[in-house]
Amino acid sequence: MTGALAHFGPRRRVYPSFFAKAFQRELAYKFEYFIGVFNGLLFMFIFTSLWEAVYAGPTAATGGTAFTREGIITYAVYAMLVRISMTQEESGIPAKVRSGEIAMDMIKPVNYMLMTLAETGGGTLFHWVTRVAPIFAVALFAFDAWPPSDPLNWLMLGVSWVFGYLIFFYLNFAFALLAFWFVETFSFQLMKFGLFTLFAGGIVPIDFFPDWLQPVIAFLPFPSIIYVPTALFIGHIPAAEAGSLIGVQVAWTVGLGLLCRVMWGMGQRKLIVQGG
Amino acid sequence: MSEGPLVVVDHLSRHFTLTESRPGFWGSVTGLFSRATSVRRAVDDISFSLEAGEFVGYVGENGAGKSTTIKMLTGILVPTSGTVRVGGLVPWESRRENSRQIGVVFGQRSQLWWDLPVRESFDLLRSIFRVPEGRFRENLAELDDALELSPLLATPVRKLSLGQRMRCDLAAAFLHDPKILFLDEPTIGLDLIAKDHVRSFLKRINQTRRTTIVLTTHDMDDIEALCERIVILDEGKIVYDGATESLKRRYVREKGVVVEFHGDPGVVTLPDLPTVRVEGEGAKRRFSVPVDSVGVATVIAAVAARFAVKDISIHEPKVGEVVKRIYDDPASLTRPEPGP
Numbered sequence: 270m271t272g273a274l275a276h277f278g279p280r281r282r283v284y285p286s287f288f289a290k291a292f293q294r295e296l297a298y299k300f301e302y303f304i305g306v307f308n309g310l311l312f313m314f315i316f317t318s319l320w321e322a323v324y325a326g327p328t329a330a331t332g333g334t335a336f337t338r339e340g341i342i343t344y345a346v347y348a349m350l351v352r353i354s355m356t357q358e359e360s361g362i363p364a365k366v367r368s369g370e371i372a373m374d375m376i377k378p379v380n381y382m383l384m385t386l387a388e389t390g391g392g393t394l395f396h397w398v399t400r401v402a403p404i405f406a407v408a409l410f411a412f413d414a415w416p417p418s419d420p421l422n423w424l425m426l427g428v429s430w431v432f433g434y435l436i437f438f439y440l441n442f443a444f445a446l447l448a449f450w451f452v453e454t455f456s457f458q459l460m461k462f463g464l465f466t467l468f469a470g471g472i473v474p475i476d477f478f479p480d481w482l483q484p485v486i487a488f489l490p491f492p493s494i495i496y497v498p499t500a501l502f503i504g505h506i507p508a509a510e511a512g513s514l515i516g517v518q519v520a521w522t523v524g525l526g527l528l529c530r531v532m533w534g535m536g537q538r539k540l541i542v543q544g545g
Numbered sequence: 546m547s548e549g550p551l552v553v554v555d556h557l558s559r560h561f562t563l564t565e566s567r568p569g570f571w572g573s574v575t576g577l578f579s580r581a582t583s584v585r586r587a588v589d590d591i592s593f594s595l596e597a598g599e600f601v602g603y604v605g606e607n608g609a610g611k612s613t614t615i616k617m618l619t620g621i622l623v624p625t626s627g628t629v630r631v632g633g634l635v636p637w638e639s640r641r642e643n644s645r646q647i648g649v650v651f652g653q654r655s656q657l658w659w660d661l662p663v664r665e666s667f668d669l670l671r672s673i674f675r676v677p678e679g680r681f682r683e684n685l686a687e688l689d690d691a692l693e694l695s696p697l698l699a700t701p702v703r704k705l706s707l708g709q710r711m712r713c714d715l716a717a718a719f720l721h722d723p724k725i726l727f728l729d730e731p732t733i734g735l736d737l738i739a740k741d742h743v744r745s746f747l748k749r750i751n752q753t754r755r756t757t758i759v760l761t762t763h764d765m766d767d768i769e770a771l772c773e774r775i776v777i778l779d780e781g782k783i784v785y786d787g788a789t790e791s792l793k794r795r796y797v798r799e800k801g802v803v804v805e806f807h808g809d810p811g812v813v814t815l816p817d818l819p820t821v822r823v824e825g826e827g828a829k830r831r832f833s834v835p836v837d838s839v840g841v842a843t844v845i846a847a848v849a850a851r852f853a854v855k856d857i858s859i860h861e862p863k864v865g866e867v868v869k870r871i872y873d874d875p876a877s878l879t880r881p882e883p884g885p
């Protein structure tokens with residue numbers, strides 16, 4: 270056997286391999302992560318400045334919420350960190366359907382959703398190392414937002430982050446799968462982006478929305494993604510409510526997971542593999 | 546394994562609905578409310594079956610429905626009607642299970658990971674298909690031998706040339722020992738040497754491993770060199786399905802014998818063989834031999850008996866010429882014997 274072939278190690282497990290390869294693939298684009306760190310800090314600066322301005326006026330516009338000036342700055346910093354830590358590359362399904370490239374995934378004996386999740390996870394881990402960690406380090410000093418020291422807050426963050434991440438993943442996946450039915454999915458993506466930006470809590474905490482709207486938002490999956498992990502972490506929501514909020518997250522995770530499965534099953538029969 | 550054919554295609558059809566967009570602005574506006582649709586029968590009620598170990602050429606003009614058929618056989622497109630069984634499985638119902646027993650190459654696409662070195666892609670495929678260690682190494686060594694992969698392994702796929710990528714994709718389709726290979730134009734972009742390597746590789750695995758191979762190509766030399774059986778598709782229908790040789794025999798009633806003489810023999814006639822036509826002038830002449838009535842050997846003997854012969858070559862008809870004639874006039878296949 271030639272030297273080049275001897276390089277192959279023992280066989281590995283499938284989905285962990287997808288995870289690892291996605292991580293590795295990101296390495297190919299080194300320039301990306303400097304830009305990523307810069308962008309993250311820039312946005313953090315913009316939003317904290319905005320809140321400073323809002324709270325600086327003679328009549329502090331707290332919007333009737335429980336947020337103090339320090340509280341809202343802390344929220345802005347950690348919401349931004351949670352948001353960056355969940356960054357998910359577009360799964361690329363619409364583009365793959367359009368080009369017919371999806372065929373090359375479908376000729377492999379893989380669970381497509383699990384594969385996408387593993388790849389997304391690999392990319393996310395990469396972002397943690399290259400973006401979240403440095404931004405967190407800088408933010409600690411630049412924005413004076415020390416994290417809570419109680420391990421309970423960290424535990425709540427850990428658990429609710431995982432479910433928030435899964436909900437976000439399933440939402441992205443479900444919207445991407447619409448490409449199996451509709452040639453043009455841009456408007457759906459726009460809608461998802463809009464709803465996410467408004468209601469996930471990445472920019473404005475849910476508390477600031479009008480009273481009549483808040484219960485409506487609570488019925489959507491979006492607050493579970495960023496608002497719940499962030500608010501639990503910084504202690505804006507008392508730990509006593511953690512159980513029910515995480516329960517809601519679990520319900521969304523299961524529900525959306527099932528929805529994706531059903532959509533995938535139906536979409537496969539609908540899909541027209543283009544080209545060739 | 547169950548007995549009977551490995552692949553059974555039974556009254557398979559796939560129609561596409563085309564919405565006709567009307568030209569211009571008002572066309573688009575009215576198109577929002579009512580649309581003229583038409584149906585294209587990309588694959589139109591075809592049936593055939595493949596035995597294990599067959600090497601079949603699947604040919605037809607552009608748009609004949611070849612790729613559409615392959616997509617259904619590989620389980621990535623659901624037919625409008627009809628059934629398919631591949632190794633007992635209905636491909637689009639058991640897509641994942643089916644994909645374990647087949648290998649697929651779509652010439653204009655790659656199943657490798659764009660940003661990863663070829664080696665990493667192979668490694669992933671090995672995990673996906675759960676190829677046992679020993680088997681993987683054996684296959685890889687054989688593939689390396691046939692397709693010269695070693696120098697390519699460290700290169701990211703996006704940096705390979707078309708022909709290099711195609712070789713890697715062929716290897717990728719074969720890593721897991723598929724029972725059946727579906728190859729949709731696997732030789733586009735290959736240079737002559739690479740093409741030769743690919744051909745001998747395919748021939749070898751077909752013979753030594755009894756891998757069933759379905760080959761779609763526009764290169765009739767591929768078919769000539771490899772496929773004992775040929776299926777010809779025209780506008781979604783099968784117009785010929787049978788041995789490549791008998792197709793040739795059916796169409797070709799003449800063989801050419803080109804004879805080079807020592808010097809110009811002047812007027813050449815074969816009085817005993819009046820049906821043989823002689824063409825050309827000078828030292829090189831061509832004899833058109835109607836194979837139904839006259840043997841090539843008889844002609845050669847007759848020529849050699851009367852003239853000083855320097856060199857003789859026999860021109861067998863090529864599949865390509867035959868297929869071209871069928872493309873031009875598909876009805877000719879069903880017509881009874883044409884007159885002389």
Ligand SMILES: Nc1ncnc2c1ncn2[C@@H]1O[C@H](COP(=O)(O)OP(=O)(O)OP(=O)(O)O)[C@@H](O)[C@H]1O
Pocket residue numbers: 541542543544545561562563585586587605606607608609610611612613614
């Ligand atoms: N997604 C689609 N929508 C509408 N029509 C389609 C679609 N895919 C294929 N067709 C039509 O079906 C017919 C068969 O296409 P197919 O790709 O199977 O041809 P082919 O035999 O592979 O041709 P080629 O040699 O050019 O690759 C063509 O007329 C094509 O226009």
Ligand SMILES: [Mg+2]
Pocket residue numbers: 545611612613729
């Ligand atoms: Mg084709």
